[in-house]
Structure formats: C-alpha cells, structure tokens
Amino acid sequence: MMKKNIKYLAILVLGLVACEPEFDNPIDEVGVYSSGEADFSTYVALGNSLTAGYADNALYITGQENSYPNILSQQFAFAGGGEFTQPLMSDNTGGALLGGTQILDNRFVLAFDEEGNAVGPAIYAGATPTTEISANLGGSFNNMGVPGAKSFHLAAAGYGNVSLVADGLSNPYYARFASSGTSSVIEDALAQNPTFFSLWIGNNDILGYATSGGTGVNQDTEGNLDPTTYGGNDITNTDVFAATYNGLLEALTANGAKGVVLNLPSVTSIPFFTTVPYAPLSPADPNFGPQIPTLNETYAGLNAAFAFLGVGDRAIEFSTTEASPVVIVDESLTDITDGLSAVLAGTFGALAPIIAAQFGQARQATEDDLLLLTSSSLIGQLDTDRFAELVALNVPEETAGQFSVIGVSLPLGDEYVLLPEEQSEIENARNVYNATIEALAGVYDLAFYDAAADLEQVATTGYFSGGASLTSDFVTGGAFSLDGVHPTPRAHAFTANAILDVIERKYETVLPRVDILDYGTITVNDEVN
Amino acid sequence: MRKLLLLVLFATVTAVSYAGGYRVSVQGQRAMAMGHTGVAVVNSAELVFFNPAGLVYLEDKLNVSVGASGIFTDIIYQNEELGTSSQTDNGVGTPLNLYGSYRINDWFTAGLGVYTPYGSGVTWPTDWPGSHLVNNIELAAIYIQPTLSFKLSDKFSIGGGPIFVTGSVNFNRNLSRTTEDLEGNRSNVTIDDSGVTNWGWSIGAMFNPSENFRLGFSYRSEITLEAEGGEATFSNVPNSTAVGFTNGTTTFDASLPLPAELTVGLSYQYKKWLFAFDFNRQFWDVYESLDIDFGSTDANPDSVNPRNYKNSSVFRFGLQYEATEKITLRAGYYRDESPVQSGYFAPETPRNDSDGFSGGFSYAITSKLAIDASFFYLRFSEITESYDFGTSSTGTVESFGGTYKSSAFAPGLGLTYKM
Numbered sequence: 001m002m003k004k005n006i007k008y009l010a011i012l013v014l015g016l017v018a019c020e021p022e023f024d025n026p027i028d029e030v031g032v033y034s035s036g037e038a039d040f041s042t043y044v045a046l047g048n049s050l051t052a053g054y055a056d057n058a059l060y061i062t063g064q065e066n067s068y069p070n071i072l073s074q075q076f077a078f079a080g081g082g083e084f085t086q087p088l089m090s091d092n093t094g095g096a097l098l099g100g101t102q103i104l105d106n107r108f109v110l111a112f113d114e115e116g117n118a119v120g121p122a123i124y125a126g127a128t129p130t131t132e133i134s135a136n137l138g139g140s141f142n143n144m145g146v147p148g149a150k151s152f153h154l155a156a157a158g159y160g161n162v163s164l165v166a167d168g169l170s171n172p173y174y175a176r177f178a179s180s181g182t183s184s185v186i187e188d189a190l191a192q193n194p195t196f197f198s199l200w201i202g203n204n205d206i207l208g209y210a211t212s213g214g215t216g217v218n219q220d221t222e223g224n225l226d227p228t229t230y231g232g233n234d235i236t237n238t239d240v241f242a243a244t245y246n247g248l249l250e251a252l253t254a255n256g257a258k259g260v261v262l263n264l265p266s267v268t269s270i271p272f273f274t275t276v277p278y279a280p281l282s283p284a285d286p287n288f289g290p291q292i293p294t295l296n297e298t299y300a301g302l303n304a305a306f307a308f309l310g311v312g313d314r315a316i317e318f319s320t321t322e323a324s325p326v327v328i329v330d331e332s333l334t335d336i337t338d339g340l341s342a343v344l345a346g347t348f349g350a351l352a353p354i355i356a357a358q359f360g361q362a363r364q365a366t367e368d369d370l371l372l373l374t375s376s377s378l379i380g381q382l383d384t385d386r387f388a389e390l391v392a393l394n395v396p397e398e399t400a401g402q403f404s405v406i407g408v409s410l411p412l413g414d415e416y417v418l419l420p421e422e423q424s425e426i427e428n429a430r431n432v433y434n435a436t437i438e439a440l441a442g443v444y445d446l447a448f449y450d451a452a453a454d455l456e457q458v459a460t461t462g463y464f465s466g467g468a469s470l471t472s473d474f475v476t477g478g479a480f481s482l483d484g485v486h487p488t489p490r491a492h493a494f495t496a497n498a499i500l501d502v503i504e505r506k507y508e509t510v511l512p513r514v515d516i517l518d519y520g521t522i523t524v525n526d527e528v529n
Numbered sequence: 530m531r532k533l534l535l536l537v538l539f540a541t542v543t544a545v546s547y548a549g550g551y552r553v554s555v556q557g558q559r560a561m562a563m564g565h566t567g568v569a570v571v572n573s574a575e576l577v578f579f580n581p582a583g584l585v586y587l588e589d590k591l592n593v594s595v596g597a598s599g600i601f602t603d604i605i606y607q608n609e610e611l612g613t614s615s616q617t618d619n620g621v622g623t624p625l626n627l628y629g630s631y632r633i634n635d636w637f638t639a640g641l642g643v644y645t646p647y648g649s650g651v652t653w654p655t656d657w658p659g660s661h662l663v664n665n666i667e668l669a670a671i672y673i674q675p676t677l678s679f680k681l682s683d684k685f686s687i688g689g690g691p692i693f694v695t696g697s698v699n700f701n702r703n704l705s706r707t708t709e710d711l712e713g714n715r716s717n718v719t720i721d722d723s724g725v726t727n728w729g730w731s732i733g734a735m736f737n738p739s740e741n742f743r744l745g746f747s748y749r750s751e752i753t754l755e756a757e758g759g760e761a762t763f764s765n766v767p768n769s770t771a772v773g774f775t776n777g778t779t780t781f782d783a784s785l786p787l788p789a790e791l792t793v794g795l796s797y798q799y800k801k802w803l804f805a806f807d808f809n810r811q812f813w814d815v816y817e818s819l820d821i822d823f824g825s826t827d828a829n830p831d832s833v834n835p836r837n838y839k840n841s842s843v844f845r846f847g848l849q850y851e852a853t854e855k856i857t858l859r860a861g862y863y864r865d866e867s868p869v870q871s872g873y874f875a876p877e878t879p880r881n882d883s884d885g886f887s888g889g890f891s892y893a894i895t896s897k898l899a900i901d902a903s904f905f906y907l908r909f910s911e912i913t914e915s916y917d918f919g920t921s922s923t924g925t926v927e928s929f930g931g932t933y934k935s936s937a938f939a940p941g942l943g944l945t946y947k948m
Contacts, residue, residue: 020603021934023911027607027614062713078612092712109711112771126711126768467927490707512612517927518658520707524769 027512033078036508038258040076043084044142044194045069046154046185046248047201051145052173053086055481055488056121056523058094058107059147059173063481066489066519069143069198071496075511076196086143087177095129096172098165102129104172108482109525110475119528121475121482126527133172134162139179140188146174150204150236151244152227154185190251197252197259198499200451202245202433203267205236206426210267211485213372213415214422220429235425238432245436249444258507260447260499263434265455268370268423271474272484274459276371279325280379281318281408288380288408292318295409298402302359305343309336314363318408325364326371326379326407329414332421333361354393358403362411368420373474373484375416379407386410447506449499463494468516470494478521489519550813550838550868551649551668551878552788555624558596558901558943562889563847564861565905566805568794569735569745570847573945574628577642577676579792580733580747581688584630584678585638589947594628596901596943604651604879606659608931615657620667622650626943630678640676640690645669646749647696647787651877656715659929660703662916663877664717670696670754670787674731689732694787696754697723700877704766704774705922714765718774720781720821722759727752729787741798745807751789751815757782761823773826780824786815794845803849813838813868835918836875838868847887854893859903861887874914879933881912891945899945907937 025032045051045067052059053067064070064086073084089096094107106129111119146153146160148171153159160178164170179188189197209216216233217224219240224230227240252259267273283289295318303315314333318324337353337360344352365371371379383404390400403409418426434452441448455472457463458479462471470491471477474484479491487495493516503509557575560567567579574592576583584592600622607614630640652665671694678688701719708716729752736744761781763774794807816838822830847861863885869878889903915930 021605021909021911021936023605023607023932023934025609027609027612032609033612062709065713075612110769110771112769114770116770118771124711467921467925512608512610515611517921518706520709523711524767524771525711526769 027078032510033512034508034510035076035079035081036504036510038503038507038509039195040079040081041195042082042142042192043069043073043076043196043198044189044192045072045145045198046189046252047145047199048149048204049145049147049486050203051143051198051200052147053143053145053492054147055483055486056094056107056109057105057483059089060092060094060107061088062092063489064088064143066492067143067145068492068495068499069145071493071514072198072499073142075496075500075514078511079509084143085141087137087141087173090131091127091129093124093127093129096131096133097129098133098172100132103133103165104129107523109523109528110482111526111528112524118475122528124525124527125529126525131176133165133175135176136162137177139177140192141177142192144185144189146171146185148173148204149185149201150208151201151241152236154201154248155244157182157184159184186248186251193255194252194257197257198262199248199252199259200262201248202241202264202437205241205433206264206429207267207485208233209235209422210418210426211272211372213413213417214419214425215415218425218429220432221425235429238429238436241433242436245440249440249446253444253446258446260449260503260506261437261441262449262451262499263437264430265452266430266459267426268418269455269459269472270485271472271477271480272373273370273418274472275373275474275484276376276379277323278365278367278369278371279323281324281326283318283320283322285380289320291408292320298409301344301347302355305340308343309339311336316362316364325366327362327409327411328365328369328407328417329361329411330363330417330419331361331414332419333363335360351395351399354390354395355403358410365417370418370423371412372416372418375407375412378416379412381406383410447502449502451495451498454494454498470516475522482522488521490516490521493519550788550811550816550841550880551647552790552811553600553622553624553646553648554809554843555598555600555905555939555941556626556644556646557594557628558598558889558903558941559594559859559891559945560847561598561905561941562859562861562887562901562903563805563849564845564863564885564887566794566796566807566845566847566861568733568747568792568807569743569796570803570805571743573947574630574640575626577628577630577640577674578626578644578646580735580745581640581676581678581690581731582686582733582735582747583745584640584676584688585632585636585680585686586735586737587630587632587638590632591946591948592628592630593946594901594943595626596941597623597625598903598939598941599623600937600939602650602935602937604876604933604935606657606876606879606931606933608658611658613658613931615654615659617651617653619652620650622648622939624648630676636680638678640678642672642674642676644672644674646672649878653876656703658931659876660715660717661706662702662875662919662929664701664703666701666877667699668696668785670694676731684737686735687733689730692729692731692749692752694727694729694752694754696725696785696787698725698756698759698785705920706927708767708772708922710765710767716766716772717764719762719764720759720783721762722756722781725754725756727754743796745792745794745796747792749790751812752787753784753815754787755782755784758824759783774823775825782822782824783820785819788812788815801851805845805847805849807843807845807847809843809845811841811843811868814840816868833920834875835873837870837873839870841866841868856893857891859887859889859891861885863887865907872915872917874912874930874933875916876929876933879914879935881909881914881933881935883907883909883935889941897946897948901943901945902941903943904938904940907935909935
C-alpha cells in the first residue's frame with residue numbers, strides 16, 4: 001500500500017516539476033523578433049571615436065562595452081546577430097603605452113573635494129595605463145571604430161603601422177589590431193565579409209579644425225585634393241570626402257551587404273564649444289572686480305589709439321555692473337601692430353612695441369565667438385610664460401604681471417576661440433559632407449540616420465522621454481562625457497535606439513530597444529592629482 | 530486504492546495555499562492538504578495556529594504535530610519591448626511547524642506552537658534588469674506561541690495566547706540602475722540583521738451548533754519587526770565624496786510589519802467526509818513603505834520605497850475523506866488575492882492573485898502515530914506590471930516593469946502523535 005502511494009507521489013512530483021512558469025509568448029521563441037530583409041550574422045561597425053566608444057578623452061573597456069555598435073549588436077542578437085567582438089583596451093584607466101612609455105592620457109573623471117563640492121573633470125590618477133599599443137591583438141574585430149580617424153584614413157594603407165605611431169604618422173588605436181603594417185581599416189573590415197555594416201565617419205574631418213580654434217587649413221577652399229598632405233587640424237576637401245565615402249560604400253555593399261550610414265552633427269553645438277561663456281569676467285569676482293578701474297584706465301589710452309587708427313570698434317572696456325567679454329586675438333582682423341606701436345610710443349616709451357604686438361589683432365569677444373572648453377582653466381590666470389618673456393625684455397615685474405592676465409590684459413589666443421568665419425567654414429563643409437552621405441545612402445539603398453537632427457534637438461531643446469533627459473549641458477546634461485565632445489553611455493544607447501528605428505523602417509526588422517536609463521552618464525572619482 | 534488515485538488527481542487539477550506579499554501559509558500538514566483550512570476543524574494540535582479555541586475539543590489528552598514543507602518557487606520576468614528576460618534561482622523555502630497541546634482538565638487545555646508564517650526567499654541573477662530594486666532577499670520570522678484554550682460549554686470555547694517573534698532579514702540590491710565604480714562594477718548594498726524580536730497575540734473562538742457543524746473565528750495581531758543597528762555593507766561604490774556612501778560596513782534601521790490576520794470559517798462532517806471553508810482577511814495596509822536609514826549618513830531615512838499594500842482576502846476550501854482506518858485523504862483549493870496594488874509591483878514579492886491546489890493524506894502507523902503528507906501547487910496568471918516609485922541616482926522617480934509569472938510547489942511531511 002505505502003509502496004504504491006509512493007509511486008503515485010513520484011508521478012505527481014514529476015508532473016508538478018513540469019509546472020514551472022512559462023509565458024504565453026516567451027521572447028526567446030522564434031518569430032518574436034525578426035531581422036526582416038537584413039542579415040545581422042556578421043555586423044561590422046566602421047567609424048571613428050564615436051564608433052569605438054571613446055569617452056572622457058580616452059578609450060577604456062566600459063566605454064567600449066557601451067558603444068552604440070556594441071549595444072546594437074546585442075539587439076541584433078535577438079534576430080540572428082552573431083558574436084560582436086571589440087578591440088577592448090586592457091583596463092578602465094584609459095591612456096596607453098608605447099614601448100612602455102605613456103603616450104595617451106588617462107581618462108577624465110569628475111572629482112569632488114572632501115566637502116563634496118565639485119572640483120570638475122580631471123585626469124584620473126588612481127592607476128597607470130596597462131594597454132600597450134605595440135601588443136597587436138592579432139586579429140580583426142567587428143567594431144572597427146578607430147578614434148581620431150578621418151574619412152580618408154579608413155582607406156589609408158598603413159594607417160595602423162605601429163612603427164610610425166611614435167612619429168604621429170599612424171594611429172595608435174588602429175595599430176593595436178591592424179592585420180599588418182600596410183593594411184587599411186576598410187580592408188580589414190571587408191575581410192570579415194560583413195553581412196551588415198554601419199558607417200559613421202567624417203566628424204573628424206571638421207572636428208580637428210574646430211577643436212584647434214580654427215588654426216588648421218581649410219583644404220576645401222584651398223582646393224587641395226591630396227589628403228596625404230593634410231595636417232591634423234585641417235578641414236578635408238569636400239570632393240575628397242565624397243570620393244572616399246563613395247569608395248567605402250561601394251566596397252562594403254559589393255557582396256550585397258545591407259547597412260546604415262549616419263550623417264554628421266554640428267560640432268559647434270557640443271559642450272566643448274558651448275560651455276565657456278564669451279563674457280565670463282564678473283565684477284563680483286574678488287580677483288577681477290577691484291582691478292576694473294585700473295584696467296579701464298589703461299585701456300582708455302589703448303582705445304584712443306584704436307580710434308586714432310580708425311578701428312575704434314576694437315575698444316576694450318570692462319563693465320562694473322555686469323560680466324564682461326574676454327579679450328581675444330582675432331586673426332581675421334587687420335594687424336595694426338606697427339601703427340599702434342607708433343601711436344603708443346609717447347605714452348609707453350620702450351614698452352610700446354611690446355604692447356602693440358599684444359593688441360595688434362585684439363578685440364573683446366562677442367556672442368558669436370565660441371570659446372573652447374580648454375580656455376576655461378586659462379581665463380583670468382597669469383600666463384607665466386608671457387610674464388617671463390616680458391621680464392626678460394626688461395619690463396618691470398609689476399607691469400609684466402599687469403599685462404599677462406589671460407583674456408583680461410593678455411588676449412586669449414586664437415587657438416582657444418572659434419570665430420564666426422571659422423564656424424562658417426566648418427558648417428559649409430559639414431553641409432556638403434551631409435548632402436553627400438544622404439545622397440550616397442540613396443544610391444546604395446542603405447538605411448540613413450539623421451544624427452545631426454537629433455543632436456540638434458538635444459542641444460537646443462533637450463531630449464525628454466519617460467523620465468530620461470539628454471541635454472548638451474556640460475557634466476550635468478547626460479549626453480556628453482567629461483571631454484565635452486564624446487557621448488556618454490546613455491547617449492550611445494539613445495543613438496542605438498535611433499539607428500534601430502531607421503533600420504526598422506528600411507529593412508522591416510522587429511527588434512527590441514534599450515531603456516536609455518539603464519545606461520550611465522559620467523564617472524565620479526576623487527583619485528586625481 | 531482507486532479512490533486514493535481519484536482524490537490525488539482531483540487535487541492536482543484543482544489548486545493550494547500560499548498567500549500574497551511575504552505571508553507563507555503553510556502552518557500545518559493536515560490543514561495544508563485541505564487548502565490550508567482549519568479555523569473550524571478539530572483534528573490535531575495544528576489548532577494552536579488555526580484556532581486556539583478548538584484545542585480544548587481534541588479527544589486525546591496529549592497531541593503533538595510536527596511538520597515541514599519544502600517550497601520551490603520560480604519567478605520569470607521578461608520585457609518584450611526591451612528584449613530583456615530573467616528568472617529567479619530561489620533557494621528552497623522551509624516553513625516549519627511544531628505544535629503541542631495537553632488537556633489539563635475537562636475545560637482547560639494548554640498548548641504551545643512554533644511556526645513560521647512570514648518569510649520570503651527570492652534570488653534574481655545579480656545585476657539583472659531590476660537589480661536596483663532587488664538582487665536577492667531572505668526574510669524569515671519564527672513565531673512562538675504559548676496557548677490556553679477554555680471550554681465554556683460543549684458548544685462554545687475560547688482560546689488565545691501571546692506570540693513571541695524572532696525575525697531575520699538579508700537583502701541586497703544595487704544602489705541605482707547605473708551607479709558603478711570606475712571598473713564598471715555595480716554599486717550595491719546588503720542589509721543583514723537577525724534576532725529582531727517583538728511580541729504579539731492570538732485569540733480564537735469556536736462555536737458548535739451541532740455535533741457535525743462547527744464555526745470558527747481567529748485573529749492574530751500585527752507584529753512589527755524593528756531592525757535597529759543592523760549591518761549594512763556597501764560594495765563597489767565609486768570613490769567619490771559626491772556619492773554619500775563609502776565601501777564597507779555601517780548600521781541601518783528599518784521596520785517591517787507582519788500584518789494581522791483575521792479568519793472565520795466553518796466545517797461540516799458527513800459520515801466519512803469533512804468539508805471545511807476558511808476566509809482569511811490579511812491587513813496588509815500597514816505595509817506602506819519600506820524605509821531604510823543608514824547610520825553613516827545624516828539623511829533620515831536614506832531609502833524610501835513605497836509599498837502601499839492593500840488588505841487582501843483568501844478563500845479556502847478543503848475536503849477530507851477517511852478512506853480506511855489507517856488512511857485519510859485530503860484535498861483543497863484556495864483563491865489568494867495579492868495585497869500588491871497596480872504600480873507597486875516590486876520584484877522582491879512579485880505576486881499577483883493566484884489559485885492554490887493542495888492534496889495529501891495521513892497514514893496511521895499505529896493508533897497513536899500518523900504520518901501526514903501534503904503538497905500544494907500555486908498557479909499564477911502572467912501579469913504585466915510595474916513598480917513606478919523607484920528612485921533614480923539623481924533622485925527622480927522612475928518605473929521598472931515587465932511581464933511576470935510565478936509558480937510555487939511545496940511537498941511537505943509531518944508527524945502527528947496523540948495519547
């Protein structure tokens with residue numbers, strides 16, 4: 001009797017174990033998600049730092065893991081997407097070594113003092129980098145994003161030649177995974193036989209010019225079609241861009257691969273250019289306010305000279321009631337050093353040529369000028385080099401000090417200011433690049449994501465949805481990492497979702513999105529010097 | 530034998546008892562087999578829990594019931610929009626019960642019960658999508674209840690006693706959806722405390738209008754467990770004064786209510802058959818919020834987690850059949866309403882309304898000693914719900930939700946001794 005009971009109980013237990021919960025429509029069942037007309041089995045991402053997952057002025061593992069291509073690949077995995085490999089750095093410190101010597105800086109972190117007050121972004125000093133550039137990873141990766149790459153670099157043979165890294169003639173990031181010293185990014189990408197690709201390239205074709213304050217050459221207006229002669233801060237010729245881009249797409253689509261291309265957001269709407277106000281000199285600042293009468297007295301003499309020389313609109317004056325614009329060098333102004341020197345000789349004697357040189361192309365900034373993020377730590381500070389220089393010219397120390405305050409008595413250098421004309425040059429090139437990208441997306445029948453429009457929204461009104469917000473406010477906006485240029489993980493997630501939208505429209509895919517609130521923004525850490 | 534099989538099958542196709550929230554209604558093998566009915570069933574010392582008033586009507590002078598069940602629970606989660614899914618890997622819950630009664634004279638019986646009516650054990654994969662709400666939780670409360678039962682007449686009795694509770698909790702969750710250290714490890718906190726004690730009470734009454742018909746009433750008071758100076762351990766917190774917490778151990782204070790429960794019910798005996806019905810009303814509305822105050826900070830409390838439970842009801846039906854002199858068969862069904870309101874569906878107790886199906890038997894080894902076996906299976910319908918009152922790393926309110934489905938299965942064994 002008991003034996004039989006036990007037998008029935010055993011049956012019962014077996015029956016109930018089968019009662020484990022199961023959804024009516026489990027998402028891991030075939031048919032819930034679909035790749036539509038696309039084939040995600042081998043997805044290769046091409047691009048620059050944005051594609052690589054570069055953030056906080058460095059490339060590091062968690063940034064790479066949160067790159068938009070990696071997020072996309074995780075969603076593609078719901079519909080046949082294969083493994084997605086990335087050339088992961090060796091640590092989360094950022095920075096890198098070449099032959100044991102550090103050649104790339106550690107990442108930025110947001111530091112706070114002991115009272116919990118924000119000190120600001122600073123270089124992480126809690127560890128030394130362990131990524132050795134010369135240690136080739138020995139293979140290609142699905143994420144072929146290379147920080148620093150311009151459009152034509154993707155097709156440049158030898159762009160990852162490690163022996164040229166030290167001289168700045170090749171790219172340290174690509175050197176880590178280039179298949180050879182003569183390979184190009186596009187060759188290494190094609191060798192993987194991608195069935196689907198993304199291409200987001202061209203940002204650096206204008207960004208270098210912008211972040212250098214327009215100190216490079218506009219090779220478009222120069223008509224220079226040979227990119228091997230370009231400097232790092234130059235604007236790429238639009239015809240070179242178009243030919244390069246066409247070549248990339250032709251190669252990528254040759255075997256029938258589908259893909260998505262992204263256009264280029266305005267580089268001047270990012271925090272790197274919008275954070276430092278043109279008029280940051282507050283009379284309430286105890287280091288500045290009390291100096292205003294003396295400064296204005298000194299500038300009165302200079303302003304009279306400006307007027308005498310017919311450039312009275314360059315007059316410099318500081319307000320005692322509201323914040324005043326910084327004094328900048330504007331290289332587009334007529335250089336009046338010689339005239340100024342002559343006019344000032346009576347008042348300043350031997351000092352006149354020195355002062356004249358300092359103010360030959362100076363004016364106060366206007367709201368149309370964009371001050372670079374890197375200027376924020378300089379404005380109002382004593383330029384010790386200039387001070388030493390003046391002292392060496394036998395200028396008394398007190399006077400030398402008075403003429404060496406950056407942005408106040410020593411005009412802020414051209415490399416820290418993006419002038420309106422420089423902004424126009426950048427915009428003109430960008431508009432042509434974007435027209436090319438959109439047109440070629442049509443020619444090659446690819447999905448096209450208007451990243452420019454979305455960033456425009458983030459920068460102007462902000463993006464708000466379901467408790468998530470992204471604005472281009474530096475540090476607090478959620479969209480930009482601590483370098484003020486590169487996106488946060490949350491912005492990468494936003495980008496991935498937007499790309500999924502256009503892929504869905506183009507290829508009739510059915511894929512899940514990510515919740516951007518699951519992705520972080522900036523990293524706080526107090527281990528800084 | 531054939532009847533046994535039929536009854537077993539009946540039991541599997543109908544359902545059993547496991548209440549909402551963190552109430553675990555497994556307080557007796559015989560009652561459990563009958564859908565956890567018992568407020569009006571005079572059967573064993575399980576009455577210490579079900580209705581102290583009934584103890585005095587037990588036929589034997591000494592009655593002892595001990596038992597334990599193993600509860601196997603599974604919870605699955607998915608979010609189709611986000612493609613996320615997860616599944617708990619819970620340990621086996623082991624509610625225990627130990628009851629004894631001794632008849633001192635014809636109108637007075639004393640008893641003692643040790644039982645575990647509240648508990649929870651949910652273990653999600655670490656860093657799962659809802660990890661900012663819970664990674665894992667272990668909650669246990671042991672009730673110790675001395676009991677007196679008085680016969681006022683053959684038709685009416687009362688009983689009751691004080692309850693001493695000792696509880697423990699271990700709970701881990703991530704600090705937010707995104708907070709992590711520089712290496713990308715998610716910041717989390719574990720709170721742990723045990724030996725948290727308090728007192729409560731239980732009363733009951735039983736009315737027997739006829740020889741075959743009984744009515745019962747019982748009430749168990751609310752008991753709040755106040756954890757003071759428990760241990761909170763923070764891990765993977767960013768090295769920053771901006772975060773407010775640092776890695777390592779601090780103290781915490783928190784309180785958790787174990788709600789009051791009112792039961793009314795009846796039983797009716799017809800030849801070898803006994804039918805029972807219990808209605809439980811559980812006063813969950815005391816569980817408004819789980820607030821945790823950490824000792825290392827000035828803020829009080831640091832973590833506010835609204836729960837806003839509502840009072841809930843359980844309807845229980847039980848059947849007993851004395852198949853042979855030695856074998857008694859039991860089955861039951863109950864409908865268990867969840868105290869969790871829409872929008873408050875936190876994944877530490879993701880319970881919606883459920884149907885419970887139970888069954889079991891007693892086998893009398895001797896006239897004094899019997900083995901009691903029970904099992905129950907709880908069936909939940911899948912539900913798409915969310916917890917809308919989470920706090921993000923920046924202090925804003927945020928929602929986490931998806932589709933959940935749970936199940937619970939619990940076999941149990943016990944012994945009844947009478948003399």
